[in-house]
């Protein structure tokens with residue numbers, strides 16, 4: 001979003017109240033002092049009530065400031081947030097120039113935006129273009145913030161996005177409901193050069209599926225420098241998008257960690273959630289990435305519709321055999337705009353108004369049609385303990401990080417937090 005505003009000659013500044021450990025009062029004081037014309041705010045499903053309370057207070061302190069929100073909660077409830085005056089507008093695509101045009105006073109034909117006008121609240125059309133230029137993101141605004149990313153080998157690191165949305169159709173994933181589009185590669189090349197000039201040599205590639213278009217994925221790799229000027233990076237992809245040739249090419253251009261969704265080992269569940277790949281694809285992908293010298297991370301979901309405790313235990317067995325370097329265990333959550341949400345609403349498992357959700361399972365775990373929230377939470381914790389307390393995992397993690405004490409300390413710190421959060 002900073003890139004979009006900068007491209008229209010606005011001056012931008014960034015506040016990350018979480019990473020800067022700012023309380024509500026401190027954050028409001030910053031806003032009051034800076035007298036900004038527009039505030040762009042991310043609303044989270046985990047913090048939706050706190051975010052709404054914050055916006056009410058922000059309205060009082062900065063009554064003339066245009067407030068624009070983003071976030072998946074607002075995709076479903078955004079109109080209500082504008083109608084009730086919490087926000088002036090909600091962007092459905094932060095790459096879109098409509099937010100800037102609205103901030104400049106335009107109110108006609110604004111795509112991907114729900115916005116307030118004198119005549120009432122308008123829901124703009126959803127755009128369908130395949131390419132979208134956003135300009136150069138202002139990484140310099142975020143570089144001083146002390147972000148941590150467990151997979152980053154070095155700091156500072158940056159976030160990079162070469163496309164937005166995802167063309168796949170997984171039923172639980174909000175990305176499947178977004179309009180998929182890509183940024184021009186020459187813009188990405190300029191951004192990489194900008195990061196180099198800032199002294200950044202590490203990035204997390206937040207594209208939902210790296211190499212979803214294989215040819216474009218290879219073109220992206222061609223943009224990356226090699227040797228001392230090269231970057232280290234982490235990406236997400238799907239098991240059916242990576243083979244040995246691509247894995248080797250990624251590793252040669254600095255990719256050290258690949259995160260892939262496994263979700264479940266039950267074939268019927270994979271079909272039901274429309275993953276469109278098999279456990280065989282998973283085994284092949286994790287093997288070729290490991291052989292190419294990259295670390296791997298798997299994500300799984302407990303509490304999927306129709307799954308029993310025995311099914312989750314079978315997925316635990318599968319993932320331990322798969323033996324990724326890291327594991328992230330989520331709970332099934334009916335996120336806005338997903339097919340899973342529509343199914344759970346139809347089954348009466350959740351209300352259509354539900355907005356406060358946390359797929360990390362730290363709070364707000366929801367019943368599936370087969371398991372209650374307490375059991376789902378217990379299985380999530382058991383999954384983590386079973387995976388991370390394996391001697392093979394512990395020995396490998398220490399061995400792999402002996403030459404990088406800072407990383408080893410970070411792993412120990414995260415391991416202790418994980419164990420404390422997953423006690424039986």
Ligand code: SF4
Nearest residue numbers: 166168170173176208
């Ligand atoms: S889970 Fe991954 S592959 Fe499936 S729609 Fe979401 S981002 Fe795409």
